[in-house]
Amino acid sequence: MRRRTLGVVILLSMGLFAPPGKAQSFDIVKVADGVYAAIGKPGVLSNGAFIVNKDDVLVVDTHFRPSWANDLIAEIRKITNKPVRYVVNTHWHNDHVQGNQAYVSAFGPGVEYIAQHTAREDMVSKAIPSVQNQLNKDVPERIARTEKMLADGKGADGNPLTDTARTTLSERLASDKAYLEELKSIQIALPTITFERSLVLYKAERTIHILFFGKGHTRGDVVVYLPKEQVVVTGDLLTNGIPLMRDAYPSQWIGTLDSVRNLDWNTAVTGHGGVQTGKEQADRLLAYMKDMVAAVKDAIGKGMTLEDAKKSIDLSKHQAGFPAYTTNPQGFAAASNGAVERTWAELTGKIPN
């Protein structure tokens, strides 16, 4: 059961539950003068942001599909006719980089793509192969599974499909077929500018700080920080839930998140979930991470096995603090399971440092 729940989380993270043909993919939320959050509507899964400067626009993150990036470009064009000149990728995950190419297509070869240097390495070694894997294996297999369920009239649990389930599956099938077509032409536009710790753009009306504080959700996460507006765009270092741990360095994430938290901001545009006002959610995630990592350290110190540790570690007191799980309580258990496993791997030297 745990395994199946995790499978759903992984499928979610692959952008495969999206409803088809949505003309408008984002809610655009103005968070300061010239600064906008692009909150992915249900199915679009990941957020972005854009900053309108005197002469140009900077975009943060590009979602799973170039067609969704094109939807965001249409939203940007409703607000300004200035060209997008910079695209920042907060990290290498496919749901933040697969739309990159839409910007060079729309605005020409002058677009600069900015990321931390290890994020660029991971785009080459992981994100690009993942596109091929989704195209040749994951998405066709998923389409076949959905078609079989519809043909047999039975869900994954073997029970007859309800009308609602049938509708959901049909929508998912149409969405997956559209995504499969789109995957054929996805070629992730790679960063043209990389940096180690920080990169600052001095614009007429503001400075834009792109900052790396250490490993966290991946080994190369950056935040975009606007000191004048007191806004931070966090990528998946902070979300409305427990961010995906698959590629994380949980024990190091605590220090990284603490540094992000201690910047001077009132508004956070995060990788998933709504715009956050104030630091409450950052504090909740920090408290969770500290308890979780301490519990794993304790279990290792006591000589427990990973399986026993997973059974005995109880983080449920934190669940209510995460809006992502209000309608999906199993999501918290699945995410915590993943968090404990990954922390175990990090602390026992199973992943390269």
Ligand SMILES: [Zn+2]
């Ligand atoms: Zn991510």
